[in-house]
Amino acid sequence: MRKFKVLAVLTLLVITESFGNKCFTQTNENYNPVIKHMYTCDPSTIVDNGTFYLVTGVEKTDTPYNWPFRINSWHIFSSTDMKTFKDHGPILDASAFKWMTNKSECWASQIVKKDGKYYWYVCDWGNIGVAVSDNILGPYHDAIGKPLISSKDTQFKGYIDPTVYIDEDGSSYIYWGGMGNLFGCKLKDNMIELDEGRIQVTNLKNYEEAPWLFKKDGLYYLAYSTSNGYRKGPIRYATSASPLGPWQDRDDILGVAYNSFTNHEAIVEYKDKWYMVYHNGALPGGGDYNRSVCIDRLFFNEDGTIQFVEQTTCGPEGKNAYNNWGPHAYAGVDATCLITTGVTLNSRIVDDGRMIEDMWWKWEVVEGPGEIKVDMNSVKNHKINFTKAGNYKIKLTVSDGYATNSDDVNVKVYDIPQNVVAESDSFPAEMSVKKKGVYAIHLYYNTGYNLKTELIVNNKSYPIMLEKTQFGYDPSCAIYTYNVELKKDINTIRLKTESKDIISKIQISKLD
Numbered sequence: 001m002r003k004f005k006v007l008a009v010l011t012l013l014v015i016t017e018s019f020g021n022k023c024f025t026q027t028n029e030n031y032n033p034v035i036k037h038m039y040t041c042d043p044s045t046i047v048d049n050g051t052f053y054l055v056t057g058v059e060k061t062d063t064p065y066n067w068p069f070r071i072n073s074w075h076i077f078s079s080t081d082m083k084t085f086k087d088h089g090p091i092l093d094a095s096a097f098k099w100m101t102n103k104s105e106c107w108a109s110q111i112v113k114k115d116g117k118y119y120w121y122v123c124d125w126g127n128i129g130v131a132v133s134d135n136i137l138g139p140y141h142d143a144i145g146k147p148l149i150s151s152k153d154t155q156f157k158g159y160i161d162p163t164v165y166i167d168e169d170g171s172s173y174i175y176w177g178g179m180g181n182l183f184g185c186k187l188k189d190n191m192i193e194l195d196e197g198r199i200q201v202t203n204l205k206n207y208e209e210a211p212w213l214f215k216k217d218g219l220y221y222l223a224y225s226t227s228n229g230y231r232k233g234p235i236r237y238a239t240s241a242s243p244l245g246p247w248q249d250r251d252d253i254l255g256v257a258y259n260s261f262t263n264h265e266a267i268v269e270y271k272d273k274w275y276m277v278y279h280n281g282a283l284p285g286g287g288d289y290n291r292s293v294c295i296d297r298l299f300f301n302e303d304g305t306i307q308f309v310e311q312t313t314c315g316p317e318g319k320n321a322y323n324n325w326g327p328h329a330y331a332g333v334d335a336t337c338l339i340t341t342g343v344t345l346n347s348r349i350v351d352d353g354r355m356i357e358d359m360w361w362k363w364e365v366v367e368g369p370g371e372i373k374v375d376m377n378s379v380k381n382h383k384i385n386f387t388k389a390g391n392y393k394i395k396l397t398v399s400d401g402y403a404t405n406s407d408d409v410n411v412k413v414y415d416i417p418q419n420v421v422a423e424s425d426s427f428p429a430e431m432s433v434k435k436k437g438v439y440a441i442h443l444y445y446n447t448g449y450n451l452k453t454e455l456i457v458n459n460k461s462y463p464i465m466l467e468k469t470q471f472g473y474d475p476s477c478a479i480y481t482y483n484v485e486l487k488k489d490i491n492t493i494r495l496k497t498e499s500k501d502i503i504s505k506i507q508i509s510k511l512d
């Protein structure tokens with residue numbers, strides 16, 4: 001078991017403000033997240049006729065940890081007290097847009113109102129479109145029958161996360177962009193065409209995605225989410241005297257979302273109070289792909305700068321101070337390895353830095369033929385060695401004295417292949433096996449990223465697309481083994497791979 005005494009060791013901790021009472025029973029109905037009966041994400045807001053509307057994607061519940069997102073509709077919620085939120089249901093989904101290729105990817109969206117009509121800007125994973133309605137609660141229909149900004153249009157990149165702001169003089173501006181690309185453009189008066197004068201913004205620190213444009217006291221604000229590499233970073237903001245920049249990068253205004261590698265914000269004024277709307281993975285069963293929308297108060301300084309927002313468990317109108325989220329354990333994705341090398345898992349421990357006792361964590365074998373030895377020096381990417389080959393289920397448990405959380409992962413541990421009859425470490429590889437029998441073909445991976453590899457045994461193709469390995473979720477030492485029966489006296493085995501960096505070696509050993 002590993003104990004942490006120093007807060008700073010926990011590199012993933014996000015919230016460092018002081019806190020009051022140590023234990024907190026969540027009896028207050030207003031605590032964050034504000035929507036608790038489903039997983040909601042990518043919030044945007046609109047205030048219309050005195051009512052606060054929250055627009056979110058709704059996530060399916062079957063993939064809390066693994067790519068891809070499964071967001072199958074957009075819901076609208078309304079509130080007039082910022083305590084209770086009425087769910088108006090799945091007002092829009094991807095089927096409204098015939099051109100949408102990713103039907104289960106209802107990514108970020110925003111509704112704005114112009115001249116009595118409501119324009120709902122949406123994106124899937126690669127195109128931005130717009131629907132229109134005479135009523136905020138719909139029905140909405142595709143306003144142009146094609147994307148407003150399409151991934152086929154190669155002058156743009158990162159075709160996600162539209163945000164639209166309508167200025168006091170009636171002119172409208174759209175910003176969008178993910179994966180570090182940020183673009184802005186005036187919209188034509190019809191709201192369904194880009195005007196001239198697209199800009200690209202490149203000076204925002206660690207810009208990743210989720211732009212949100214608004215104006216206060218004559219100053220334009222552009223909030224956005226950042227990336228600090230593997231995990232997403234805090235929400236930041238920039239300011240400008242003009243809606244299309246130049247933008248002055250400002251500061252962080254919200255810490256990393258609890259239990260979610262993304263965050264996505266909306267900043268809105270309602271009944272003379274300002275709010276930060278964002279998402280995290282705090283609901284039971286929540287995580288990177290089962291997120292939940294939260295709301296907290298946001299305050300401006302007199303000079304127009306924004307104060308850092310405190311993420312609370314009790315929401316914008318609650319009374320109790322933010323307390324302790326409890327730590328979260330991610331054991332990583334299932335992996336394979338050789339007994340001689342062990343495996344480095346993409347495990348990690350996430351906490352808010354509030355603990356009742358020194359934080360501890362441990363790994364243990366739940367099922368498996370042997371024991372494990374773990375390199376415990378880090379809060380992530382634990383290196384595990386095994387005493388015997390075989391199939392293991394191992395468990396990571398973490399506690400801060402307030403809550404204990406665990407997660408498990410399967411690791412298949414191979415003995416070093418015996419009876420090797422052929423091997424190659426240059427690609428494409430072509431090998432010949434001249435005897436009938438049952439053989440094992442071992443592929444030694446260097447990386448799980450972009451795994452486009454094809455194994456061809458006697459002209460039969462075995463395409464290999466490993467799952468769960470996007471964004472670098474790859475075990476450091478992965479070996480994949482295929483058992484094949486070679487029925488001929490001369491057998492040809494070929495391996496094609498996109499890059500030599502993906503696979504280091506192919507090896508064939510005889511099993512009988």
Ligand code: FUB
Nearest residue numbers: 107108209210262263264
């Ligand atoms: O929900 C899918 C994507 O994750 C959004 O478009 C991004 O802003 C991030 O929240």
